[in-house]
Structure formats: C-alpha cells, structure tokens
Amino acid sequence: MNHKIIETLEFNRIKTGLAHYLVSAAGRQELAALMPATDFDTVHQMLEExxxxxxxLRLEGGIPxxxxxDVKPQMKRLRIGANLNGTELAQVTKVLQASMSVQNFFDQMREKKIKLRVLxxxxxxxxxxxxxxxxxxxxxxPDGRITDEASPKLHGIRQLITKTEDExxxxMDHYTAGKSAKYLSEPIVTVxxxxxxxxxxxxxxxxxxxxVHDQSASGQTLYIEPGAVMEDNNRLRQAQIEEKQEVLRVLAxxxxxxxxxxxxxxxxxxxxxxxxFVNAKAALAHQMKASLPLLSRDNVVNLRKARHxxxxxxxVVANTIKIGKDYQAIIITGPNTGGKTITLKTLGIIQLMGQSGLFIPTEEGSTIAVFDNIFADIGDEQSLEQNLSTFSGHMDNVKAILDRITNRSLVxxxxxxxxxxxxxxxxxAMSILDAIGAKGSMVVITTHYPExxxxxxxxxxxxxxSMEFDQETLEPTYRLLLGIPGRSNGLEIAQRLGISSTIIDEARSLVSDDSQDLNKMIGDLVEQRRAAREENERLTKLVAKNQAKEKELTEKLDRFNEQRDKLFDQARSKANHQVSMAKRKANQIIHHLRQLEVQQGANVKENQLIDAQGALNALHQENPQLKNNTVLKRAKAKHDLHKGDSALVKSYGQYGELLNRRGSHKWEVQIGILKMEIDERDLEKVAKKNLPKDKTTRPRKPAVRTTQTRRTSARLDLRGHRYEEAMGELSNFIDHALLNNLSSVTIIHGKGTGALRKGTQQYxxxxPRVKSFxxxxxxxxxxxxxxxNL
Known part of the structure; x- marks a missing residue:
C-alpha cells in the first residue's frame, strides 16, 4: 500500500485515536508499524482478532x-553480561506478571465456555x-526498590541500620530538647x-x-556532628556501605x-x-459504534450507511456506497460544497480501516474488498517550488497512478x-477513465463536466x-444518489443570493435548450428519487410495525391454543366423570333387573341388558370434539376478560377488579387496597352476582384483612422432592403461611447431599418477610x- 494514500486520506488520525487506548510500549510500536494489508488471508486474520x-470487551470488559x-534495552544489556538496576528489574517483573495474569484470565474464559476464534x-x-x-x-x-526479603543478609543489615538510626x-534529642538547645539555631537533627x-x-x-561538616551561607550556623555520636555514626555509615554492596550483589x-x-x-x-493492540482496536470500534466488515474475494464493495x-x-451524513458488482466506475457530478470529495474520502478511508483489521463505521452486513493498492488524487497539487500549476500537478499524479494500477486496485x-x-x-477525463477501465481497476471520480x-x-x-440538493432551499443534503447525474444549480443559487433577475434571464438565454432540458430532467429524477426514498422509509417502518404485530398475534394464538387444549382436557375429564357416574348407576339398574328376573321371573331378555350396557359404555369417548359441551363453554367464558370485570385470583384465593391490561398477557388487578400485576392464566372471570356480599363493591377506604386461602399446616416436608419442585413448594408454602398469619413454621429438608438444605436457606x-431462621x-x-420465624 503506497504511503501517499495514508497521508491523503488522513489515516494517521485513525491511528492517533487507537493510540489513546494503548498501555504498552510494544503496543505503540505495533501501531506505529500498522499499514493496510493487501493479502486476503492476512486481513481476515486481523479482523478475526x-x-x-x-x-x-463486551463480556469481560477487555483483556487486563x-x-x-519497553524491555528490549534491558535484554540487550543482559546479552552482553551487564547487570540491571532496580527500576529495570521492576519493568521486567511486570512483563512476567502480566504474562501469568493474562494466561489465568484466558483460562477462566475457557471455564466460562466463552468461545474465541484466534486469540x-x-x-x-x-x-x-x-x-x-x-x-x-x-x-x-514496583518502583524498583530492592526489598528487605531479597536476601537474609540484606534484611539483617537494614534492621541494624534502623536500630542504629534510632539510637x-x-x-541527638538530648541536644535539641535539653539544656543545649539554646546553643542551636534550630532544635532539629539533620544530615x-x-x-x-x-x-x-x-x-x-x-x-x-x-x-564540623558544613556551614550556612551566612556563616552564622555550623552543622556539627557531636563527639558523643561519632562512633554510632561510624557504625551507621559502615552498615550503609554494606547495604549498598548487598543490593549490588542481589541485582547481579x-x-x-x-x-x-x-x-x-x-x-x-x-x-x-x-x-x-487488539484491546485498542476493540475499544475504538466500541467508541465509533463500528461493525465487522465482510470480506469479498471478488472485490465487491457494499458499504451500508457509511460514515466518515x-x-x-x-x-456526518451516512451514505450507501456500492461498486464492483454491477459497475466498476462511478462518476459523481454536481456543484461544489455538495459532499463529493467527502464521499471519495469516506470510501477510501473505510477501505484502509478494514484492510488494517479495524471495524468500519457502517451498518452491520457491509462488505469491503481487499485491494492491492488504493490511489487517490484529491486536493490542490499546485507547487510553487516545482513550478507546477494545478493542472500539471494533477496530471503528474494521474500519470504515476496509471503506471502502477492493476485489476485489483481502487482509484x-x-x-x-x-x-x-x-x-x-x-x-x-474520458480517455483516462477508458485507460483505467482497460486495466480492470475500480475508479470513483468527481467532476463538473456535463460531457x-x-x-x-x-x-x-x-x-x-450525484449529491442531492434540496430543490426548495438549494442547500445540499450530502446524500449520495447512485444512478442520477448531478444537476447544475448555478443560476438558481445566484438568483437566491440576490443577483439581478435581468442578469439571470440573460444567462438562461445563453444556455442551450438541451442543457436546460437536461437540468430539468435531472431535477425531476432527483425529486422522484427523494419521494421514493421517503416512501421506502415509511414502508420500512410499516413493515417493522406489522412484523412486531404479527409476532404478538402469533404469541397470543399459541397461548390461546394452549389454553384451549387445557380447557378441552378439563371438559373431557368432567364429561368422562359424568359418563362414569352414569355407567355406575346403569350397572346398578341392570344388576337390579337381573335380580328381578331371577326372583320374580320378569320378562327381561339377556341380550337387551347387554345392549343397554354397551350403549352406556359408548358415552365414554377418549377424544370427543365436544362442540356443544356446556362445561367447555362455561370454561371459556371464565377467561373472556375485559376492563371492569370482577375476577378471582386463583393463586391467592382473592377477588378483585380488572383495571388495565398490562402487555400481552397480564392485567392490573385491584385487590382490596392493593394493585397487583397478574398473569391472565391466574385469573377467572366471576359474575358480580356470584361475588360474596362484601366483594360486590369496593369501599372507598377498605380495611386490611387476611383471608385464609387454604388450610395451612405449620410444617412442610420437602424430603423426596426434586430440587426445582421443592423450591416451588417452599415459595408457595411461605406465601400461604403469611396469608394465614402463622408466626413460625418448620421446613423439613433432611440431610442427604445438603442441596435442599442449602437451597432452603438461600431462599x-x-x-424479606422472613424475620429469622x-x-x-x-x-x-x-x-x-x-x-x-416470619
């Protein structure tokens, strides 16, 4: 990859952003050497990392x-037999510590079953x-000081130094705090x-x-080592020399x-x-809200809503940029200040980022190519030193580009x-485009030329x-319009800026009719494109809304089918029970008839008795449709819930009033003074005439009372239960104990493996209603x- 493109597209500013997240000298060195790769497998490997x-970063907050x-100089000194000082050893220690902690970190990630690709x-x-x-x-x-534990001898010497200094x-305190203090300029001890x-x-x-070891600048103060401490100072000095020698030995x-x-x-x-460096790339991607690009071996580029x-x-205005599949050359026309140059730079710098292993600032699912080189001629190439005009400077660049491009290049x-x-x-320009096309390179150009x-x-x-302009305000929107050439808005802009209408009319008369017709046609196309885009955005939102509605209806249908099957089972069971009772009664009748026949000689034939019993047995069906079953109808009616209905909350055994629907399958229910959110499967509609007398109306200030919902024992035996079943039983038991005002209960969980005991205590x-246990x-x-104790 040529170095000029790095400068032209300001890729070094991206690298500066990366440097902000680096913490190691080696990482900064790798960043300094970073250049976009031109090999597909290399780019793929970098993006995987x-x-x-x-x-x-998302799961664990990054690699610690x-x-x-930089420890390379230290390693060079070791190679020639030199000894490292404390600071250098501390830096090496940090590298070894970091190596161990990083390995431990990744071992923990393996234990958590976090799958990585290459790291x-x-x-x-x-x-x-x-x-x-x-x-x-x-x-x-860490600051490079050799510790007392570095060697037993060093530890002993430092203890001696401390003891001697204290002595x-x-x-010295006798001089600074005693009678001799009056002879001192300050009552202090110094060195x-x-x-x-x-x-x-x-x-x-x-x-x-x-x-006397020193004197003040004025000569009025002398720094004296009293004779009484000279021996101790000598001993201290000797210990300090031994300490330095031992430190040097430890360093060696x-x-x-x-x-x-x-x-x-x-x-x-x-x-x-x-x-x-990988940490920094991930952090930059998070900060930019960038996404992983897909790689195309066929050099197809599809940048969805790309941002510079x-x-x-x-x-920034996001634009979708496509090249390489249906076309290899894009010609962007239109007036200045519309965003043409920024579009060129956006395509170029995103390619450089992707080929450097960085995530790109686009929507997910965007595709980049792997070009062998990217060339650009952007900006004013005028040079006074080289006596080049703007045109000459551009042509010099174009010549160098034409000499180097291949069928895998982007221009x-x-x-x-x-x-x-x-x-x-x-x-x-047309000839240059033909030459680039002949070599198979992809090219994007900007121009003002209508030809x-x-x-x-x-x-x-x-x-x-072209770049879209608002036809009413004549202001650029900076949106890229593929397939539509740019319209010249020069006369309209001049008129808007206050140029005389006489001048504008004369200018229009000098412009050929073909040019005016072309501009009008382009204006119509732009307007149609804008309307189509707005309609597409509206339809996209509508589709998303309908998809969400469809998902909600599908969930409701699934719940309805589940509830319907449950009601069918309940109705079938009740019907079978009724049939069973009828069969039992019929058998009693048949038995009685047989006795009559035997005892009284009644004229009852055996085949008639058997036919009657068979007809009764036929009433018991395993899978009836029960279309007109009144039990099923009543069961369905109990779950046809509406705002204002009275309902029984089955899990609490309490009656309440439905206030508002919450979400798809829940209701806000007023139970006494309480408002609770209840799943509709836990609700059963109750006619107001069937309510208890004290439940037909809701008093303005209802009294708080506890209603016994079931006969509750003060003892729960969880032995023999599975863990999940036991925890559910425990939760329900505590709830009912609270509703029955029990102050103390006993949970029997056994000893066993201890799982039930541990789960019980955790619950x-x-x-918060458990006082102690x-x-x-x-x-x-x-x-x-x-x-x-509750």
Missing amino acids: TTDGADI LPKLA EGVVDRLVTIPSVTRRLVRSVD IRTQ RNDRFVIPVLARYRNKFGGV ELSALITPYRHDILNNERLLGHLD PLIARDK LLDELGAGTDPKEGAAL LKVYGYDRAKTINA LQSN SYASPNNGGDGATIV
Whole structure:
C-alpha cells in the first residue's frame, strides 16, 4: 500500500485515536508499524482478532493489561553480561506478571465456555516462569526498590541500620530538647555527608566538640556532628556501605537469574503488546459504534450507511456506497460544497480501516474488498517550488497512478481534468477513465463536466451519481444518489443570493435548450428519487410495525391454543366423570333387573341388558370434539376478560377488579387496597352476582384483612422432592403461611447431599418477610429441619 494514500486520506488520525487506548510500549510500536494489508488471508486474520477483542470487551470488559515499558534495552544489556538496576528489574517483573495474569484470565474464559476464534492461540505462545516471577516479585518493589526479603543478609543489615538510626536520634534529642538547645539555631537533627548533625550557632561551636561538616551561607550556623555520636555514626555509615554492596550483589544475582529467559521475555513483551493492540482496536470500534466488515474475494464493495470516521456522528451524513458488482466506475457530478470529495474520502478511508483489521463505521452486513493498492488524487497539487500549476500537478499524479494500477486496485480522482479548457479537460477525463477501465481497476471520480454525464450513461460498467440538493432551499443534503447525474444549480443559487433577475434571464438565454432540458430532467429524477426514498422509509417502518404485530398475534394464538387444549382436557375429564357416574348407576339398574328376573321371573331378555350396557359404555369417548359441551363453554367464558370485570385470583384465593391490561398477557388487578400485576392464566372471570356480599363493591377506604386461602399446616416436608419442585413448594408454602398469619413454621429438608438444605436457606435469606431462621433442636430433627420465624 503506497504511503501517499495514508497521508491523503488522513489515516494517521485513525491511528492517533487507537493510540489513546494503548498501555504498552510494544503496543505503540505495533501501531506505529500498522499499514493496510493487501493479502486476503492476512486481513481476515486481523479482523478475526479484532472480533475476539470486541467479544472480550463486551463480556469481560477487555483483556487486563497493566502499563508495560519497553524491555528490549534491558535484554540487550543482559546479552552482553551487564547487570540491571532496580527500576529495570521492576519493568521486567511486570512483563512476567502480566504474562501469568493474562494466561489465568484466558483460562477462566475457557471455564466460562466463552468461545474465541484466534486469540487463544496467541495466548498459548506466552511463556510463564512462575519460580523466577515469584523471586522477582519478592525481591523488587514496583518502583524498583530492592526489598528487605531479597536476601537474609540484606534484611539483617537494614534492621541494624534502623536500630542504629534510632539510637543516634535518641542521643541527638538530648541536644535539641535539653539544656543545649539554646546553643542551636534550630532544635532539629539533620544530615550532612551522610552523617547526623545539629545546627549550632557559630559562637558556641566549642560547646559540643566533634566535627564540623558544613556551614550556612551566612556563616552564622555550623552543622556539627557531636563527639558523643561519632562512633554510632561510624557504625551507621559502615552498615550503609554494606547495604549498598548487598543490593549490588542481589541485582547481579537477579540479573543472572533472568538472563537465560531473555528470549522468552522478549517474546512475551511482543505478544502482550499485540494483545494490547487488539484491546485498542476493540475499544475504538466500541467508541465509533463500528461493525465487522465482510470480506469479498471478488472485490465487491457494499458499504451500508457509511460514515466518515473523522466527522462527528451528530454531523456526518451516512451514505450507501456500492461498486464492483454491477459497475466498476462511478462518476459523481454536481456543484461544489455538495459532499463529493467527502464521499471519495469516506470510501477510501473505510477501505484502509478494514484492510488494517479495524471495524468500519457502517451498518452491520457491509462488505469491503481487499485491494492491492488504493490511489487517490484529491486536493490542490499546485507547487510553487516545482513550478507546477494545478493542472500539471494533477496530471503528474494521474500519470504515476496509471503506471502502477492493476485489476485489483481502487482509484479515487477528485475533479478529474480540472484546471484547463473544459472541452479538452472533459475529453482527457474520458480517455483516462477508458485507460483505467482497460486495466480492470475500480475508479470513483468527481467532476463538473456535463460531457461525463453522457459518458457515464453510455459506457458499460459505469454509473452516474450525484449529491442531492434540496430543490426548495438549494442547500445540499450530502446524500449520495447512485444512478442520477448531478444537476447544475448555478443560476438558481445566484438568483437566491440576490443577483439581478435581468442578469439571470440573460444567462438562461445563453444556455442551450438541451442543457436546460437536461437540468430539468435531472431535477425531476432527483425529486422522484427523494419521494421514493421517503416512501421506502415509511414502508420500512410499516413493515417493522406489522412484523412486531404479527409476532404478538402469533404469541397470543399459541397461548390461546394452549389454553384451549387445557380447557378441552378439563371438559373431557368432567364429561368422562359424568359418563362414569352414569355407567355406575346403569350397572346398578341392570344388576337390579337381573335380580328381578331371577326372583320374580320378569320378562327381561339377556341380550337387551347387554345392549343397554354397551350403549352406556359408548358415552365414554377418549377424544370427543365436544362442540356443544356446556362445561367447555362455561370454561371459556371464565377467561373472556375485559376492563371492569370482577375476577378471582386463583393463586391467592382473592377477588378483585380488572383495571388495565398490562402487555400481552397480564392485567392490573385491584385487590382490596392493593394493585397487583397478574398473569391472565391466574385469573377467572366471576359474575358480580356470584361475588360474596362484601366483594360486590369496593369501599372507598377498605380495611386490611387476611383471608385464609387454604388450610395451612405449620410444617412442610420437602424430603423426596426434586430440587426445582421443592423450591416451588417452599415459595408457595411461605406465601400461604403469611396469608394465614402463622408466626413460625418448620421446613423439613433432611440431610442427604445438603442441596435442599442449602437451597432452603438461600431462599429464606432472600425473602424479606422472613424475620429469622435456625436449625431445629436435636430431638426435633437437628440440621435436617429449619425453624422459620416470619
């Protein structure tokens, strides 16, 4: 990929946005070397990594990485046998720690069954050295200080230093706080030449003896080490020298310890930098609200509602850009300030982003190509130094482009042929387009020349395009119109800006009728296109609304069918019960008739008795349609719910009034002073005449009372139940115990595996109506039962 396109399309500004999210030196180095790839498999691999990064960011908040310094200089020093200082060792330690934490992070993701595409392979190449890492962490603080635990000798020396310093300060306190304090310029203890001293007024120097180590600028104060502490200061100084020597020995030991692993450390640094770079790509995609592009091996580009990534989202206009399938050349015509150049740059920079493994600022499902190169001639190429006019500068660029393009290249040309005679410029532009087309490259150009509109109409695999203008306000909308050439609005804009109508009329008379007709035709096309787009947007919203309605109706139908089947089963069961009772009564009658026949000789034939019994048995049917079954009709009527109806809330055994429908299958129900949201399957319509007397009207200030809904025992035995069934039983039991004003209940869950006991206690902890709970006494079940206070 040529470097000029990176500068022309301002791709480095995208890289600057990426740099904001990087935390490692290796990641910044990888970003600095980032260039769009031109190999399909490479681009695919890079996008797979970014997709993994986006998934990790969404699910886990990103890969946990600390700030990592560049450790390459340290590894070079180790290679030549040099020792690292504390700060350098701390930086190496951070790389080794990060390697272990990243591996642990990805192991946890595997345990969570989070599937990744390629990043696991990157992490598997990290080399962890636990023993060396632990030694470094124990010996070096993050700020580079060698810790007391680095060696037993160092620990002992530092204890001696601390003890000696305390002794010296104790002695010095006699000078600063005792009778000698009056001879001091300040009652403090300070340090000069690594020895503890006190500031003595010059005229009292003989009061203390010892050694003068320094004096103030005025000469009035001398910093004296009293003779009484000289021996202790000597001992302290000796310990400090030994400390430095031991620190140097520890640094040498630690440097030797990591020297054999320097290649692994460098490799880890590179891999962590790459993961940091993937993190940054995912973060940038999230910030831009960008999407994963699809890749086309046939170099087909379809950018759906593409936005320029460097323009604020609240200002940019999204456009759909297509090239490579039905046409290979797009000619964008129309007046200035309409957005032609931005459209060129949007196509170019999105391709650069995609080929760099970045998500692109388009709608999902957009497709990009993998070009071997992208060329652009955009902007004023005038050069005073090289004595080039604008036209010459553009032609110099075009020549260089024509020499390098292939059938896998993309060419972006702004104002092709501008800067010279319009006739010659238009002819030259058409010839250049023919030359680009002959090589099979894709090309998008902008131009003012009307001749190129005809060229775009006549040439194969070439399409006209323009930027939409509002015909009423003559302001650009910045929308790309594929298939419609640009209309010149120069005279209309001039008239709107206040140019005399006489001048405008004369100008119109000088414009050929063909040009005026063409502009009128283009204006009509633009208006039709705008109307078609608005209609399409309206129909799209209508389709979405209808699809949502269809989904809602389908769900209601499914629930209706479910309820209908349930009612059929209930009706069938009740009908079968009635038939069974009839059969039993008939059998009794038949038995009685037989007895009459035997005892009294009644004229009843056996075959008649058998036929009667068979007819009764035929009443019992397994799958009747029950079209006119009154039981089913009554059951359906109970579920025909409307606002204002009275209904029984079956799970609570309470009567209420339906206030409003909530969603598809729920109702807001007034039960006494309470308003509750109840599923319609838990409601049963009740005629007001069948309500209890105190339920026919709702009092203005109803009293709060508890109604017993079922006979509730104070004991629930969950033994032998499945876990889910037991938890449901427990929830219902507690609800009914509360409604029955029980203050204490017993839950028998047994011991077993402990699952029911644990589930019971978790539920009781989560229920705000449970005051307390504890295991039963040993003679009442011990930890196999729980006493609950409500």
